[in-house]
Structures are given as structure tokens and as C-alpha cells.
Amino acid sequence: MNCAELQDHYELYALGLAEEPERSEIRAHLDRGCEVCMVEIKRAREMAALLGGSAAPAAPSPRLRRRILASAGAGERSFGWAAFLAGSTALALCAAFYYAGRERQYFDEARVLREQTRNQIIEIARLNEAFAILNSADTTVTSFGENQPKPKGRIFLNPSRGLLLIASNLPQAPSGKAYELWFITKGGKAVRAGMFQSESDGTAVHVERGAMDMKNTAAVAVTMEVEAGVDAPTSTPMIVAPLAAATQ
């Protein structure tokens, strides 16, 4: 067959409707590069393609795209398990370091708070002791250092509760040094009665608990000694308060 005889069969061929012998004839023309048939088949295929575009529009599910890419081995990049595990491990380590640091911080803060609380309890107990001495009916008081710039203050004495010293103008004790309180017996012997430090403003409040032998005590004295304390005074007392002057 020549091309003219095939003229009415190109669209049929493109649509798959061509019958024999026309179908084989067209194929043979195409196989040998017949320019007329190539042009006509091209036109017929265009029309067929355009017919395909006339289908009612519809949208596939969004996952179809991923399915196609995955089945072609062209899946879009995503986090694999290895990356996920590595990231998770790194995150866990960061969290562990962070929370370990936070735990240490909380532990230190708790330790400081416990120390502060303990000191406050001690201070409250000391103040309670001081108030108890001050409020007792049998407490006597004696003053020292009046009308002079050197340390001055008062000493409250209670036979059963102990001693309360309130002083001011105390010089700052050098490093390694502290004030030591002495009971001076009527026989002139110095008996240790506790250590204390002054505040930065030169004041001091010291409570020495316990029963006192008021009858055999002649005076109360304070010297500057090493922090550990000494068995006998090693310096001239900066405070001397005779009990004979004590009054209720």
C-alpha cells in the first residue's frame, strides 16, 4: 500500500483500532522511515494524547508520590534509624550532662541551705539562752569599760543558767586569733569559760551555758588568744569585770 491508501488509517492506528492489513502496512512504512507516514502518525498521536487530556480531572492521594519515588529507589531524603539513634544518643548524653550539672548545683544549694538553717537554729538557741538569762529573776549584771574607748559592755550572770556577755568596741581579732573568756576565782586562778569572735562592727554577744560558782568567782576577764584556746591567759586581759560590782 502507498501512503495515500493509508491516509484514513493513521488515527485508527494511533488509537489501536487499525486492522489488518493496514496496521502492518503502516508499521512497515514507519520501520523504513517513511516521512509521510511519520508526519501523519505524529499528528495522529498528538490527537490521541489530547484526547487523554480530556478525562475529568481527579487527584490521587498525597502518598502516591512517595510510593512512586520509593519504588524507583528515588525516595526523598529522610532520617534513617542510624541517624535517629545517633541523634537520640547525643540528645540523651546532653540531657544527662545537663541534669547531672543541675543535680550538683541543687546538691550544693541544698548543702548551703542546710548549713544556713543549722547556723540559724544555733543562733536561735543561743538567743533563747540569752533571753532566758536576761529574764531570770536571779540574774545579776556588771558593766565594764565605761567612760573609755576600749571595749565596754555588760555581763549578765545567772547561777544556774550561765553567763551572757554583750560587748562593743572590740578590735577585730587577727587571723588565727579569738577572744577567750575566763572566770577568775577568788584565789586568782583563771578558769576557761569559752571562746568567741567579734562581729565586723566590733560587737559581740556570747553565751556561756551552765551553772556558775558565783561564790568563788571574783571576776570575768577576756583575753586575745589563739583560736584553739589556751589553758591559761597569755596576754593582758582587755576586759575585766569584777563580780563584786554585779547588781540585780
Next chain:
Amino acid sequence: MLLLPILLAIRAAEGDADLVARLQRREPQALGDLYDRYGRLAYSLILRVVRDTGIAEDLVQETFLRVWNRVQAFDAQKGAIGPWLLAVARNRAIDYLRSAGGRERNAVEFEETDHPALYIDMEQGILASDKARRVKRAVEKLSAQQRQVIELAYFEGLSQTEMAERMGQPLGTVKTWVRTALKNLRDDLGAAAVSA
């Protein structure tokens, strides 16, 4: 409304040559771009044929895999991958219908779409061209019988004998309707439809 799938390809067709070159370099993103351009169009066509969304998606997947695996035979400079892809999509769908209905495959037709080199001269951007709108109008102008036979041929892949059986009409009558419909379409498109 019916032209929407074609209009979706208007901008896409302009870059087909570059897209084909990227597909041939096996760039993974190129397959995604191909799907973005023609996935909905292919799905609409296949769904029109098989009328089942699940099957249609499976066949769309087959279509794109076939193109992906055979794109090396395409001429990246001359190729119009859209019409080829649609031809593959149509044949996948009709092949399914024929298999489901126990009908024979059209060997010549399938052999052609398996060889994309036969499409290298097809005009690029054909799906986006004014021809698409003209074909649509030309189809609408056909008589009911003529339109039916064209749709049975294109969307169901029926032979003329099968159409005659389906419509309960003499084979000669069906052949007349088919030839008249195709002539009317060709005449409506005119000589201008033939690309130089």
C-alpha cells in the same frame, strides 16, 4: 473544567527537555518533578479508564516506573515526554481492563509505547497548546454515537468489533461512526494541527 488537567501542564511542558535530561542522569528529584507535572493528568486518565481509585494509583505507579526505566531511549532535546507518558498510562490502564476482561492485548500498540524513540518528534508542549482546547471543542461537536465510539476506543481500548458488540450495532455502522468521528476531528483541527 475538563481542560484543567491539560492547563496544569501548560507551564510544565516548557521545561520538558531539561527534565528528560535530568531523568536520564537518574536524578531522584527529577522523578518527583515529573510526577508533579504529569501525575494528576495520568491519574485522571487512568481513573477514567479503570474507574477504581486504588487500581488507578497502582497503574500510575507502574506508568512512572516504566518511564523512569526507559527514559534513556528518549531524545532530551526533541522529546515531548508528556504525550509519551500519557500513552504509557493509557496502555497500562487498558491492559488492565483487557486482562480483567479476558481480552487480548493490542501487541502493536504496546510495542510502540515501549519504545519512546517513536515519540521524539512530537511537538513539545502539545498538552498545553491551543490544540488541546480545539480537540476538546471538536469532540463536543461530534454526534453522540461518534463521541461514544471515540471514548470506547480511547478510554476502554475496544476494537471496532468489540464496540459493535457492546453497542449492539452492525460492525459496518460502527466503522462508519469511527471513521466519520476521526475525519471530523481531523478536519476541525485542520491542516494547522500538523506540526511542520
